[in-house]
Amino acid sequence: MTPFLEKQHNLGLAKQALEHIRQRNIAKFQSTFVSLKMSTLANHLKLPVSEVENRLRRMIMAGDISAQICKTDDVVWFKKESNELDNPAVTIESLKSCLDTCIESYQKTKGLDTASSLDPKLLARMSESESRKDAMPTSSNWDFPAHGKSKKILSILE
Numbered sequence: 001m002t003p004f005l006e007k008q009h010n011l012g013l014a015k016q017a018l019e020h021i022r023q024r025n026i027a028k029f030q031s032t033f034v035s036l037k038m039s040t041l042a043n044h045l046k047l048p049v050s051e052v053e054n055r056l057r058r059m060i061m062a063g064d065i066s067a068q069i070c071k072t073d074d075v076v077w078f079k080k081e082s083n084e085l086d087n088p089a090v091t092i093e094s095l096k097s098c099l100d101t102c103i104e105s106y107q108k109t110k111g112l113d114t115a116s117s118l119d120p121k122l123l124a125r126m127s128e129s130e131s132r133k134d135a136m137p138t139s140s141n142w143d144f145p146a147h148g149k150s151k152k153i154l155s156i157l158e
Helices: 002-007 011-032 038-045 049-062 088-117 120-132 150-157
Strands: 035-037 067-070 075-078
Touching (some): 011 049, 035 038
Antiparallel strands (some): 067 075
């Protein structure tokens, strides 16, 4: 078969197809097994154990599969889900997204605090509260820097 492929200039293509089939078979093992002896995997793929180990390492490094190789036990442990933190690009994007959400939440909270501290109805209730002397106990340390009215706001809301 090899001379025919060489004559047709398709040997490289055949090697690529064989490589893809072997990688697909390894990926199938990942979806089926949690752990597997390297020798079992090598027998199925009809390759030496060292070649199977090299292929596994390449696939792990490329992110095609999520697994760990235990050299002492000669076993490969497949992970069912890939950890997002294994990929730095995903981690950075995830952190940026979280940071953007936090900044947006802070801006909304800051806007609400400003709006509530300028609300005439709320200010009227606060002045009523001061006249009744129903302020919060003095042992409380609820002081937010927004407009200095946070203790009054909290006492009204209670």
